[in-house]
Amino acid sequence: AELPFPVLVHGVEKFVAQSGVLRNTGAATLTLDLPEMRRKGATSLDLQLSPSLAAVMLDALPYLEDYPYGCMEQTISRFVPTVLVARTLRDSGLDLETLGRRARELAAQRAVVPKDHVLQDSGYTYPNGLPGALQAGELSRRIAAGYHNRTASPIFDSAQLAAMVAAGMERLAASQRPDGSWGWWPGSALGDPFLTAYILEGLEQARLADTPVQPQLIEAATRYVRAHLNSTEELNLLAYYCYVLAIPNQAAPSGDPAFRMADDFLYTRRDRLSPYGQALLALALHRYGDAAKAQTLLRNLATLARVDTARGTVHWEGDDSHFWWRWYNDKQETTAMVLQALVAIAPPEQLAPVNGGQGAQTNLAPMAVRWLVDNRRSGHWTSTRQTARVVQALLAYARAQKELQPNYNVTVDLDGRVTRRFTISAENALFADTRFLAGDESLTSGAQKLHITVEGTGTLYYSAYLQYFDMSEPIKGVANAVGVNRAYYQITTATERDKRRELTTKETRTPLPDGAHLTSGDIVEVELNIKSDNDYEYVVFEDMKPAGLEAVETRSGVAYGDGLCSNFELRDQKVAFFVDLLPQGTRRITYRLRAEVPGAFHGLPTNAYAMYAPDIRALSDEWRVTVVDAPAAPTEPGGSKLKGARKRH
Numbered sequence: 001a002e003l004p005f006p007v008l009v010h011g012v013e014k015f016v017a018q019s020g021v022l023r024n025t026g027a028a029t030l031t032l033d034l035p036e037m038r039r040k041g042a043t044s045l046d047l048q049l050s051p052s053l054a055a056v057m058l059d060a061l062p063y064l065e066d067y068p069y070g071c072m073e074q075t076i077s078r079f080v081p082t083v084l085v086a087r088t089l090r091d092s093g094l095d096l097e098t099l100g101r102r103a104r105e106l107a108a109q110r111a112v113v114p115k116d117h118v119l120q121d122s123g124y125t126y127p128n129g130l131p132g133a134l135q136a137g138e139l140s141r142r143i144a145a146g147y148h149n150r151t152a153s154p155i156f157d158s159a160q161l162a163a164m165v166a167a168g169m170e171r172l173a174a175s176q177r178p179d180g181s182w183g184w185w186p187g188s189a190l191g192d193p194f195l196t197a198y199i200l201e202g203l204e205q206a207r208l209a210d211t212p213v214q215p216q217l218i219e220a221a222t223r224y225v226r227a228h229l230n231s232t233e234e235l236n237l238l239a240y241y242c243y244v245l246a247i248p249n250q251a252a253p254s255g256d257p258a259f260r261m262a263d264d265f266l267y268t269r270r271d272r273l274s275p276y277g278q279a280l281l282a283l284a285l286h287r288y289g290d291a292a293k294a295q296t297l298l299r300n301l302a303t304l305a306r307v308d309t310a311r312g313t314v315h316w317e318g319d320d321s322h323f324w325w326r327w328y329n330d331k332q333e334t335t336a337m338v339l340q341a342l343v344a345i346a347p348p349e350q351l352a353p354v355n356g357g358q359g360a361q362t363n364l365a366p367m368a369v370r371w372l373v374d375n376r377r378s379g380h381w382t383s384t385r386q387t388a389r390v391v392q393a394l395l396a397y398a399r400a401q402k403e404l405q406p407n408y409n410v411t412v413d414l415d416g417r418v419t420r421r422f423t424i425s426a427e428n429a430l431f432a433d434t435r436f437l438a439g440d441e442s443l444t445s446g447a448q449k450l451h452i453t454v455e456g457t458g459t460l461y462y463s464a465y466l467q468y469f470d471m472s473e474p475i476k477g478v479a480n481a482v483g484v485n486r487a488y489y490q491i492t493t494a495t496e497r498d499k500r501r502e503l504t505t506k507e508t509r510t511p512l513p514d515g516a517h518l519t520s521g522d523i524v525e526v527e528l529n530i531k532s533d534n535d536y537e538y539v540v541f542e543d544m545k546p547a548g549l550e551a552v553e554t555r556s557g558v559a560y561g562d563g564l565c566s567n568f569e570l571r572d573q574k575v576a577f578f579v580d581l582l583p584q585g586t587r588r589i590t591y592r593l594r595a596e597v598p599g600a601f602h603g604l605p606t607n608a609y610a611m612y613a614p615d616i617r618a619l620s621d622e623w624r625v626t627v628v629d630a631p632a633a634p635t636e637p638g639g640s641k642l643k644g645a646r647k648r649h
Contacts, residue, residue: 012475012622013042014619016466016478020461021366023353030452032449032464034444036446037470038445040440044467048434049422049435051403052398053397056394058085060380060391064388065079072183072195073199073384074384079168080206083211100156169217172203179191180219180222183195193232196224200244205392222245225241229258236326238265239280245284262288267293270300274329282345283345294345297341305364312357312361313533314367315368333389339394342365346365352401358370374534375534406424406425407426407457408458410452411453412451414442418442463615475622479618480616480618482539482610482618484619486526486543487511488525489525490524492508494508512524515624517626518627519630520628521596524549526590529587534584535582538612539608539610540608544573545603548598549595549601549603552591561590598627600625
């Protein structure tokens with residue numbers, strides 16, 4: 001008899017990411033190391049170069065513009081960030097209509113087709129999509145193809161943008177209550193002080209960007225917010241009121257109650273403010289002209305920074321775990337507001353990135369920018385207000401760094417085998433075709449160097465993504481943003497009597513090294529130790545089973561791993577765990593296997609990836625094991641089994 005059995009190829013797709021920044025004239029050298037044992041035709045290098053963060057901001061605007069609901073917060077969040085971005089682009093000498101036509105022409109010339117990552121004879125699921133957070137070319141494709149059924153973003157059509165702003169202003173004017181406040185929805189029975197301050201902030205910013213705003217809207221809202229300075233004891237809320245009321249001021253009027261509240265009452269209680277509140281107070285005092293106290297608050301914020309040295313990022317968050325849902329404990333909004341304070345107050349030399357990889361960054365502002373870019377999903381952030389806050393912070397940083405006015409040449413060289421040159425200027429900074437692609441015909445086994453050289457003035461963000469199908473033995477793990485360390489333990493049980501002479505069962509875990517030997521019937525516990533650099537959403541962990549071992553569990557289910565996993569699936573080739581929210585730090589998932597079929601087997605690496613962020617992924621080391629048959633039970637001379645002998649299962 002002959003029976004066919006499905007066999008997985010021994011190998012796994014590996015993904016190695018390297019990124020960094022070059023400021024003005026500078027150079028970076030990346031080392032690319034490829035194994036000899038790899039599948040030919042499956043190797044690619046994708047180097048993405050971006051001259052400006054403005055592409056990230058533009059990518060987020062359609063989410064705000066097309067949000068389907070129209071409460072007052074979403075009304076102001078919808079058009080103010082777009083107005084600010086449009087004004088900044090125009091101030092940089094860009095013709096937005098011309099820019100829109102160039103984007104559509106570029107998209108027509110090059111269609112970006114994601115590579116099919118599902119490889120033959122592999123049991124893995126690989127994330128699809130183009131990796132990289134800083135990708136202006138992909139944005140241009142979306143604009144041409146239609147994003148949310150649109151043919152062009154309003155930012156590239158002055159008439160469409162003006163109509164959107166007018167509609168928002170009309171809605172705000174019609175919904176303002178007689179006392180100058182706004183409620184959540186038009187016709188709300190009560191005004192909301194916080195929401196009114198948020199709308200007032202947006203109107204003031206729009207006015208400063210030369211957008212027509214009815215003066216009576218601002219005047220009535222200002223009176224309402226001022227009247228609430230003494231209506232609450234919530235310090236963070238008071239800091240927000242002071243920040244909003246300080247927007248139109250350049251010097252502190254001695255009798256201004258908002259200035260007295262900020263300069264005296266809140267400043268002396270600054271240690272009781274969240275990082276969000278401290279950033280708001282620093283900006284308010286800066287606007288009022290009290291530079292010394294604003295600098296002190298920045299130094300306080302530096303001590304509260306949560307730095308990830310390896311990834312070159314930093315963020316801030318509140319430590320009020322009892323009220324984690326409150327607005328001033330939101331990590332993205334807090335980091336965005338601290339970034340705005342850094343841009344407004346810190347010396348220019350503390351804002352510029354350091355030449356080199358992300359791990360070389362030391363200045364807080366560019367590290368915060370990277371963290372904010374890393375923590376977006378599908379081109380935007382979690383909510384409309386969060387997205388509006390981040391867009392405004394990134395815009396302030398890009399404007400301060402003059403990222404929209406670059407003037408430099410870039411040379412990319414792959415060990416002398418392939419060389420390309422790019423010229424970047426203000427005219428093509430947003431939609432320059434700056435991808436450098438190389439395949440098997442240009443990449444060789446072993447270490448090779450990728451040189452990136454910039455000559456001129458401006459900022460260049462680079463991200464290099466190397467993908468290949470590794471068939472080495474043993475396969476070694478690799479991590480990017482998340483990491484997985486897999487361990488195996490043999491579980492043995494012993495029965496003993498306790499002090500009461502009652503029988504108890506005790507389990508012992510014995511570590512199993514690579515190349516371990518097991519006997520059919522042995523129980524093995526698999527331990528996945530997970531390390532995450534940041535909070536990530538919708539992460540999958542696919543653990544490949546050695547062919548001779550099967551899961552002890554028999555049914556897939558929900559809520560696994562002490563609530564860490566929302567679901568897990570038992571499959572013929574693997575066990576998959578699904579994590580809705582993977583918090584920063586370390587976590588552990590365990591499950592059990594039973595050794596069954598004799599033979600020598602490979603436990604291929606655990607594959608971890610974020611479902612909607614293709615550049616966040618990791619692999620564990622592989623594990624090899626040999627399973628042998630359990631010894632047969634002894635028999636009597638006549639052939640029957642001895643009494644008391646039991647066969648192991």
